[in-house]
Amino acid sequence: MGLVRIRGLGPAGAALANLLGQRAVALDVAGRYVKACGEAVRVEMPLVERRHVKSKVRRFDFYYGDRHIGTVEYRAPRWYIIDKSAWVNWLREGACTGCEADDVEVEVDARGPHGNGQAKVITVRAYVAGAKVPDDAVSFHFAEGMAGFYWVFPYGDGTANVGAGFLGVKNPIPHLERFVSARFPGARMADVRGAPITVGGRARLMEGDTVKVGEAAGLVYPLTGEGIGLAVTSALALVRAMSSRRPMDTYRRLMAPYVGQVRLQGALLRAAARAADAGKAIEAASGGDLLYRYVEEDLSARLLLAVLARRPRLLFSLLRGLLRR
Ligand SMILES: Cc1cc2nc3c(=O)[nH]c(=O)nc-3n(C[C@H](O)[C@H](O)[C@H](O)COP(=O)(O)OP(=O)(O)OC[C@H]3O[C@@H](n4cnc5c(N)ncnc54)[C@H](O)[C@@H]3O)c2cc1C
Known part of the structure; x- marks a missing residue:
């Protein structure tokens, strides 16, 4: 070239x-x-x-x-x-x-x-x-x-x-x-x-x-x-x-x-922003290896689903955020 x-x-x-x-x-x-x-x-x-x-x-x-x-x-x-x-x-x-x-x-x-x-x-x-x-x-x-x-x-x-x-x-x-x-x-x-x-x-x-x-x-x-x-x-x-x-x-x-990864994180940020309290959503999700994956920039849809399955209230809050436009 x-x-x-x-x-x-x-x-x-x-x-x-x-x-x-x-x-x-x-x-x-x-x-x-x-x-x-x-x-x-x-x-x-x-x-x-x-x-x-x-x-x-x-x-x-x-x-x-x-x-x-x-x-x-x-x-x-x-x-x-x-x-x-x-x-x-x-x-x-x-x-x-x-x-x-x-x-x-x-x-x-x-x-x-x-x-x-x-x-x-x-x-x-x-x-x-x-x-x-x-x-x-x-x-x-x-x-x-x-x-x-x-x-x-x-x-x-x-x-x-x-x-x-x-x-x-x-x-x-x-x-x-x-x-x-x-x-x-x-x-x-x-x-x-x-x-x-x-x-x-x-x-x-x-x-x-x-x-x-x-x-x-x-x-x-x-x-x-x-x-x-x-x-x-x-x-x-x-x-x-x-x-x-x-x-x-x-x-x-x-x-x-x-x-x-950029696209996935963009979608998550938009969902969290529309959730009732984004900071609280992050606190609720902070268990397991989610924070480690966050540091590693290695979030995946599968990992998030596993975290959300254990935290129905967080799932509800994020879904409400996703649906609110
Ligand atoms: C406050 C803050 C904190 C951040 N912290 C981090 C961090 O800790 N870690 C991290 O990885 N990222 C961080 N980022 C993001 C990171 O700074 C940027 O993503 C990164 O600098 C992007 O690099 P770049 O070269 O693409 O663009 P830029 O760093 O924005 O460089 C663009 C260059 O283009 C020049 N330019 C603009 N317009 C023209 C023009 N018309 N013609 C010619 N030149 C032009 C500018 O003068 C500049 O030198 C942070 C950003 C901000 C604002």
Whole structure:
């Protein structure tokens, strides 16, 4: 395949440009990458160097309001919290940014959430200095009566990356401020920043003649808000597809399992949002290995049916949500 033009240099576009080197020209509206993020990635995600890692996570705690509802723990680190801006800007260095070319054969849209035509949740995060959280544990806090959660991720040196996003809440900053002052009295919030996350659950890998990667393609897990891993996975898949005989068929095939998981999570989020109390629904479902599968992004319809069969009240609440349009 010939020269590739990449628009947008976040994790998806920067990874792709980095991997393609001289085979790509790349451009971004912003000179440096500074987007708000929880900055959590799976340890197996390629292209991350040790110097970008702020903390290594092996424990996941879940709360509903003030109540602890479950823990998922591993022996070895399962997630890294990274300095995402430094990482993306480093990936960009290996790319041919701002280069011009008139023999472009493939156009790639890697412009992130704006313009992908899907439902979004406005999400904010702050760095909280003096939070004093354990450096190998993250926590998720589901809120009563809302679909979404607060997160607390360790960022090294007693600082935490703390954020929040809820369906239907246009400005989560006041919620985040209340959460931080209640949980970390005396701690200081810095660099409070927000951005939309795509939660539509409908991945689209091509539009017209343009190939899409990352969040531009709708590749975000709606229940967890994770999109960095999918951005890199789609970039790697596209590079592999480009050396095959039928690049788009190969790209679609390589991405099919992720597209399926994104779709399933999108449907679940919509059902939970319509249920009487989404946070309560998650609390009710938190037994068994559901939280573990949630962390592993390995939810399946079969697993959910097994959980729901044991919890008829939750099944009723979700069904009511599904039927309410
Ligand atoms: C607050 C928050 C917390 C999050 N936490 C996590 C997390 O902990 N873990 C996780 O995996 N995911 C998380 N996500 C999701 C994750 O940040 C995104 O899914 C991921 O960054 C998507 O990467 P991308 O490269 O597809 O798009 P983006 O990161 O959005 O990058 C798009 C790039 O395109 C550029 N661009 C936009 N328009 C144009 C244009 N017209 N022309 C040229 N360039 C353009 C932008 O400047 C940007 O550099 C979070 C998102 C938010 C908002």
